[in-house]
Structure formats: structure tokens, C-alpha cells
Amino acid sequence: MRTRMVAGNWKMNMNLQEGVALATELKQRVTNPGCEVVIGTPFIHLTEVSRLLEGSPIRVAAENCADQVKGAYTGEVSAAMVRSTGATYCILGHSERRAYYHETAEILKKKVDLALAEGLRVIFCIGEVKEERESNRQNEVVAAQLEGSLFHLSEEQWKQITLAYEPVWAIGTGLTATPEQAQDMHAYIRSLVAKHYGEQVAEDTTILYGGSCNEKNAAELFANRDVDGGLIGGASLVADKFCAIIAAR
Numbered sequence: 001m002r003t004r005m006v007a008g009n010w011k012m013n014m015n016l017q018e019g020v021a022l023a024t025e026l027k028q029r030v031t032n033p034g035c036e037v038v039i040g041t042p043f044i045h046l047t048e049v050s051r052l053l054e055g056s057p058i059r060v061a062a063e064n065c066a067d068q069v070k071g072a073y074t075g076e077v078s079a080a081m082v083r084s085t086g087a088t089y090c091i092l093g094h095s096e097r098r099a100y101y102h103e104t105a106e107i108l109k110k111k112v113d114l115a116l117a118e119g120l121r122v123i124f125c126i127g128e129v130k131e132e133r134e135s136n137r138q139n140e141v142v143a144a145q146l147e148g149s150l151f152h153l154s155e156e157q158w159k160q161i162t163l164a165y166e167p168v169w170a171i172g173t174g175l176t177a178t179p180e181q182a183q184d185m186h187a188y189i190r191s192l193v194a195k196h197y198g199e200q201v202a203e204d205t206t207i208l209y210g211g212s213c214n215e216k217n218a219a220e221l222f223a224n225r226d227v228d229g230g231l232i233g234g235a236s237l238v239a240d241k242f243c244a245i246i247a248a249r
């Protein structure tokens with residue numbers, strides 16, 4: 001059975017007190033969700049938010065981890081450190097990390113391996129930029145991202161991966177992919193997974209949609225056969241909106 005999921009990605013928003021306040025409200029409101037609920041928070045929130053959410057169905061994700069195990073990497077946070085906070089997920093490959101911090105497929109492959117080795121589940125983001133969509137290259141871009149960072153994984157490891165298709169032109173822009181564009185790409189991604197791991201594994205793989213997904217369009221996106229939930233940026237910062245998206249799943 002495929003896991004349905006709504007995951008928030010707070011990005012670099014909210015100080016510790018604000019983050020704790022939002023997590024506290026979510027804990028009160030999200031008591032019996034019909035899907036897996038995850039919140040991705042900045043590193044500094046992880047420990048306190050994980051503690052606060054003990055006994056709650058909400059899981060906690062880091063938004064990144066280092067590409068090295070440990071040592072002299074000033075300012076970095078390792079996968080083992082993330083795990084030690086109580087977080088159980090790590091978001092990797094977000095387009096903002098790729099674009100602003102030059103994370104290549106090779107670097108992301110290392111991060112995936114390290115996160116999995118620490119027992120973290122990985123929400124791995126893939127997606128094309130506007131020019132690639134305009135020149136109809138979205139399929140090859142996404143295939144290369146999977147090939148470059150994930151398809152070396154064993155079938156056992158693959159079970160720890162959730163994919164998030166996030167067309168970069170839709171992130172934070174208010175321009176959502178149409179339900180048809182999302183469904184087409186999700187079905188294509190699932191076909192690539194089937195080629196590498198077989199039909200059953202592909203059927204069981206959770207593929208989220210991300211990019212201006214909100215309380216108004218979530219139900220329409222989630223209604224598609226291959227759209228298993230959402231990775232939510234802006235709308236995950238407002239409890240009412242995030243809860244409405246969870247209810248739509």
C-alpha cells in the first residue's frame with residue numbers, strides 16, 4: 001500500500017519561538033490525520049519540535065544535511081546529528097539547495113546515502129526549471145536527477161525514499177502545475193521507478209507534488225491517480241491552511 005503524505009517545508013522562516021508555537025498548534029489540531037504528516041523545519045527547531053510532537057502522529061524532517069560524516073566542516077550539520085534530535089525524515093535535493101548552494105546530483109547522492117545510513121527517511125525533490133519545461137525537456141531533466149542521485153540504491157533502501165516532484169517554475173510563484181501536468185509527470189516518474197525496481201515497488205512509491213500547492217488547489221491535485229500528496233512551502237506556515245491541505249488528502 002502506498003503511503004499518502006502531506007509534508008510542510010518551512011524553509012528559512014520563523015524563529016524558534018514562532019516555530020514552537022506553530023508546532024504546538026498543529027499538535028493540537030492534527031490528531032488523527034488520514035495520511036502521514038511531516039513538518040520540515042530549520043535545524044535549530046528540530047530538537048524542541050521533535051520533543052514537543054512526541055506522541056503526536058506528526059513527524060519531523062530536516063531540510064538538508066551535510067555531505068560528510070563528521071569533522072572539520074564548519075557550519076554543517078550531519079545526518080547523524082539530525083537523527084539525534086528525534087527527527088526521522090530529511091528533505092534533500094530541494095531546488096533552492098540546487099540553485100543557491102550548488103548541490104549537484106553527485107553531492108546529493110552522498111547526502112542520500114548518509115541520511116539513509118543514519119536511519120532517516122528521505123523526501124527527495126526533483127523538477128525542471130521554466131526554460132526546460134518551455135523546451136519540453138522536463139522528462140529528461142527529471143530522469144537525470146533520479147539517475148544521478150537515487151537509482152544506485154538497493155530496493156530495500158528505496159523503501160525509505162519519498163519523491164517530491166516540484167516544477168521549479170511553480171515554487172513560491174503562485175503558478176501551480178495543472179492537475180494534468182502533475183499527473184503526467186508523476187506517471188512518468190512512476191514508470192522510471194518501475195523500470196529500475198519493478199512494478200510493485202513503483203506502485204508502492206509515494207510521489208508528492210510541490211509548487212504553490214495550497215488549501216484551494218490541493219484537492220484537485222490529490223485527486224490524480226499518481227499524486228500521493230504534497231510538499232507544501234508557503235501554505236505550511238499557516239496552521240489553518242496546512243490543516244486544510246491535510247484534510248484534502
Ligand code: PGA
Pocket residue numbers: 009166170171172173174210211212213231232233234235
Ligand atoms: P511553495 O514551496 O509551496 O511555497 O511553492 C514548495 C516547496 O518549495 O517545497
